[in-house]
Amino acid sequence: MNLYGLIGYPLGHSFSKQYFAKKFESEGLNDCYFEAFPIASIEQFSTVIKENSDLKGLSVTIPYKEQVLNFVTELSEEVKHIGATNCIKIKGNRLIAFNTDIIGFEQSFCKLLLPLHTKALVLGTGGASKAVQFVLRKLGIEFLVVTRTANLKDGYINYTMIDKMIMEKYLIIINCSPVGMSPNENASPAIPYQFINSTHYLYDLIYKPSKTLFLQQGEDKGAIIQNGYEMLLIQAEASWKIWNLD
Numbered sequence: 001m002n003l004y005g006l007i008g009y010p011l012g013h014s015f016s017k018q019y020f021a022k023k024f025e026s027e028g029l030n031d032c033y034f035e036a037f038p039i040a041s042i043e044q045f046s047t048v049i050k051e052n053s054d055l056k057g058l059s060v061t062i063p064y065k066e067q068v069l070n071f072v073t074e075l076s077e078e079v080k081h082i083g084a085t086n087c088i089k090i091k092g093n094r095l096i097a098f099n100t101d102i103i104g105f106e107q108s109f110c111k112l113l114l115p116l117h118t119k120a121l122v123l124g125t126g127g128a129s130k131a132v133q134f135v136l137r138k139l140g141i142e143f144l145v146v147t148r149t150a151n152l153k154d155g156y157i158n159y160t161m162i163d164k165m166i167m168e169k170y171l172i173i174i175n176c177s178p179v180g181m182s183p184n185e186n187a188s189p190a191i192p193y194q195f196i197n198s199t200h201y202l203y204d205l206i207y208k209p210s211k212t213l214f215l216q217q218g219e220d221k222g223a224i225i226q227n228g229y230e231m232l233l234i235q236a237e238a239s240w241k242i243w244n245l246d
Contacts, residue, residue, distance in 0.1 A: 002032045003054040004243060007045060008051040008061035008067070011038040012182075015142040015207065016059045019236050031184035042067040049095070057243030059236075062178060065127025066217055072097045082134045084127030094172035098242050106234030109135065109174075109203055112224050117201050119170040121146055121162070123189045124177035128205050134175055144170065146191075159190045167195035173218075175204040179210035188213035 006016040011126065020034035022025040037048045042064050049071075050054065060068055065084040072088060074094040079085050085097035120131055120136055120143040129145065136143045144166075145156045152158060159164075173196075179189050196202070202218035215225040 001054045002056050003034045003035060003052055004032065005037050005052070005055060006059040006061060007037045007039055007048065009038050009040050009063065011036045015232050016236065020075050028175065042071070043142070045071050056091050057090055057239065060086045061138065068195060069097060070171055071095070078102055078134065083131040084130040086127065086235065087242055089242050089245070090172060099131055099237040100242065101128055101133055102232070102237035103238050105132055105230040106135045106138070106229040107234050108226065112201060112226055114201070116199060117172050118142065119185045120172035120174055121166070121170045122152050123173065123175045123191070126176065129176035132174055140170065144173050164192070167192060171199050172203070173199045175206065178206070180204070180214050181206045182208045185209050186213065188217060193217040193221065196221040196223050200224070204228060
């Protein structure tokens with residue numbers, strides 16, 4: 001049996017489990033199975049590995065994309081650079097961390113990118129945010145990371161610092177936080193939406209709901225909007241390729 005899985009907490013109705021279950025059925029992969037492992041603490045990761053000897057690969061989601069690196073044996077070059085993983089290949093005793101959020105975000109994000117989109121606000125500081133920042137640097141897009149903390153470092157600002165001038169300069173706004181995710185659909189990142197217009201591009205890594213309040217408020221102002229569903233599809237297939245490389 002070839003077992004694949006997902007770690008995170010909470011998981012609920014995970015995209016990965018549904019996606020791979022359909023994939024295995026449609027492609028006749030009768031010896032492949034996918035299981036969700038909702039672990040309340042990263043310390044439970046070792047137990048998941050020990051109790052599931054058939055595991056060949058794991059997807060990693062909130063809140064463990066950074067914490068799990070303390071439990072793997074090898075890091076890809078991208079993971080060494082950004083310090084976050086969403087894909088672990090298991091080969092014997094080797095646990096190798098990769099990041100397919102990078103390719104998923106880049107390919108979906110660039111489709112709607114316009115020449116005027118040269119500066120971005122990145123909302124959130126977690127593992128997904130690190131992958132987004134990696135892609136923005138690659139594309140030569142200047143960005144500021146927006147955080148709720150008062151302890152700011154270079155390139156970071158607080159939500160309270162976002163004013164009309166910043167909104168006019170930073171036409172890309174990328175939500176890498178869980179704010180607005182189901183079942184909290186009535187929440188949205190605390191930015192001044194009144195300054196959004198048709199020149200803005202709002203991208204939300206959240207895929208459920210398909211149109212978050214963040215995106216809805218952007219659309220109401222005429223902005224380009226994109227959710228994270230296509231990113232998930234791309235990164236899932238990229239992870240599958242990695243898991244099955246010799």
